Amino acid sequence: xxxxxxxxxxxxxxxYRGDTYVALEVNGETFFATPEIGLQQFxxxxxxxxxxxxxxxxxxDRVVSGVEx
Numbered sequence: 001x002x003x004x005x006x007x008x009x010x011x012x013x014x015x016y017r018g019d020t021y022v023a024l025e026v027n028g029e030t031f032f033a034t035p036e037i038g039l040q041q042f043x044x045x046x047x048x049x050x051x052x053x054x055x056x057x058x059x060x061d062r063v064v065s066g067v068e069x
Contacts (some may be wrong), residue, residue: 001057001064004031008052022046024063026054033063041065 010025022033022045035042045063048054057065 001059003055004029004058005055006053008048008050008054011048011050013046022048022063024048024054024056026056029061031056031058031061031063037063037065 004026006027008024008026009028010023010030012023014021014023019034022042024031024033024045033042033045037045041063056063
C-alpha cells in the first residue's frame with residue numbers, strides 16, 4: 001500500500017448497494033473506505049472532519065489501513 005499523509009479537505013459518507021462508504025479528499029485525491037478495513041479503523045474514519053491531519057494507507061483509491069486522525 002501507499003502511505004498518504006495530509007489535511008482532509010472534504011469528507012462524505014454515503015450508502016451504495018447496501019455498503020456504507022466514507023470518502024476523504026486528501027491532497028486533492030479522493031479515497032474511499034468501507035467497514036472491510038476493520039470496524040475500529042472505519043469508526044475512526046467516521047470521526048474525521050475537514051481540516052484534520054490524517055495518515056492513511058491506500059491501494060488505488062481505497063483506504064486499506066493505517067488510519068491516524
